[in-house]
Amino acid sequence: MMKTEDTEMKGTEDTEMRDTETLKGKILHYLRAINAENIKEWKIELRYKPDFIRQFFEPFVYLLPYFLYGFALLGSRNSEHLKNLTGISDIFAFVFVGYLIMGFLNTACWAMGASLRKEQWYGTLETIFVAPVPRWVYVAGMALHSTLHQGLIMLIEAVVVVFIFKIFFNAGGMLFSLLLLLLMISTLYGLGILVAGLTIGLKQWWVISEAVSTLITIITPIAYPLAILPLFLQKIALFLPTTYGVMGIRHFLLGEHLTLNLQTIFIRISIMLIIWICCGLGIFLIMDRYGRKKGVLSLY
Numbered sequence: 001m002m003k004t005e006d007t008e009m010k011g012t013e014d015t016e017m018r019d020t021e022t023l024k025g026k027i028l029h030y031l032r033a034i035n036a037e038n039i040k041e042w043k044i045e046l047r048y049k050p051d052f053i054r055q056f057f058e059p060f061v062y063l064l065p066y067f068l069y070g071f072a073l074l075g076s077r078n079s080e081h082l083k084n085l086t087g088i089s090d091i092f093a094f095v096f097v098g099y100l101i102m103g104f105l106n107t108a109c110w111a112m113g114a115s116l117r118k119e120q121w122y123g124t125l126e127t128i129f130v131a132p133v134p135r136w137v138y139v140a141g142m143a144l145h146s147t148l149h150q151g152l153i154m155l156i157e158a159v160v161v162v163f164i165f166k167i168f169f170n171a172g173g174m175l176f177s178l179l180l181l182l183l184m185i186s187t188l189y190g191l192g193i194l195v196a197g198l199t200i201g202l203k204q205w206w207v208i209s210e211a212v213s214t215l216i217t218i219i220t221p222i223a224y225p226l227a228i229l230p231l232f233l234q235k236i237a238l239f240l241p242t243t244y245g246v247m248g249i250r251h252f253l254l255g256e257h258l259t260l261n262l263q264t265i266f267i268r269i270s271i272m273l274i275i276w277i278c279c280g281l282g283i284f285l286i287m288d289r290y291g292r293k294k295g296v297l298s299l300y
Contacts, residue, residue: 030140033133037141038148045149055149059103059157066095066223067165077165085225087257088250093167097253098222098246103154104147104185105242109213111146112192114206115139116199135288136281139196143189173252176262180252183269184245190276197284200291216242226259241276244269 045052070091071077083089115138119125128138161167195208202208219233220242226234237243244265250256258265 030133030137033131033137034141034144037138038145041142041145041149056153056156059099059153060160063096063099063157063161066099067092070095082225085227086250088254090167090254092165093254094250094256095223096161096165096167097250098220100154100158101181101184101246101249102217102220102222102242103150103157104181104188105213105216107143107146107150107185107188107192109191109195109209109216111150112139112142112189112196114199114209115142116196136193136284139193139284142196143192146192147185169253170255177249177252180245180248180266180269183266183273184241187241187269187273187276190273190278190280193277193280194283197280197287200287201294216240219243220246222246238268239272241269241272 067077070079074091077092078089079091080089082091082094086094088094116125119128129135131138162169191212195212198208219229219237220240221229221237226237226243226247229237247256247258248262248265248269251258251262
């Protein structure tokens with residue numbers, strides 16, 4: 001009787017070990033596929049060096065008008081009114097941190113959203129979609145590449161702007177800022193996956209990306225405080241992870257006053273992370289099934 005029980009227990013343990021090894025092998029397989037997509041995109045971009053270099057100058061082109069416009073209105077880079085609203089008087093620092101963080105919105109709305117459409121342009125979408133991995137793995141690979149690429153651009157921009165305009169940050173808040181940035185970017189991945197999924201059926205992904213990114217950019221307090229928005233827009237802004245990301249990071253780096261405590265900010269953005277990722281994956285899987293059912297995958 002004891003031998004039978006020992007045999008059953010051993011068999012159960014062996015089964016669990018095999019299942020664990022299978023799961024580990026599958027995860028490693030997915031990670032290799034994600035990294036392969038990342039490397040592929042780097043190779044393609046580095047083949048077009050003038051365009052690759054151009055992308056590192058774009059942030060300065062978009063950022064400088066904010067600086068010049070603010071300086072023209074105020075006569076200096078400091079504003080007492082802004083300080084009363086946010087606790088920050090330096091408009092350059094205020095705008096720069098907001099704009100720097102929002103660069104990752106383009107990663108979700110444009111880079112990830114455009115990923116499937118680019119493969120259609122290349123004529124390789126069907127080949128990629130028959131790879132022995134779930135199709136969301138491909139989008140995850142694009143997310144990894146886009147985040148690394150955007151992160152490199154933002155890092156260079158930060159070094160140059162801080163050096164030229166002498167912007168000083170609270171080094172002690174850097175760790176919490178990075179944690180909050182990671183949560184915000186991960187939440188935006190859900191938006192990127194959703195847009196990529198809609199591309200399968202709607203094709204013209206840029207219509208959705210343009211509308212969503214423009215709306216989020218207007219409502220998120222990037223270049224102006226949340227308090228100056230109409231009350232109904234302030235309430236809508238509280239449903240966006242970018243609002244908590246921008247305000248929270250500015251709090252840690254520049255000392256912006258917050259109307260919400262930090263615990264509430266981290267809890268809300270964590271809940272949004274779960275909701276946005278689940279919704280994004282759900283829409284992606286629905287559109288994937290729709291594309292296969294209607295046979296529209298190969299249609300341009």
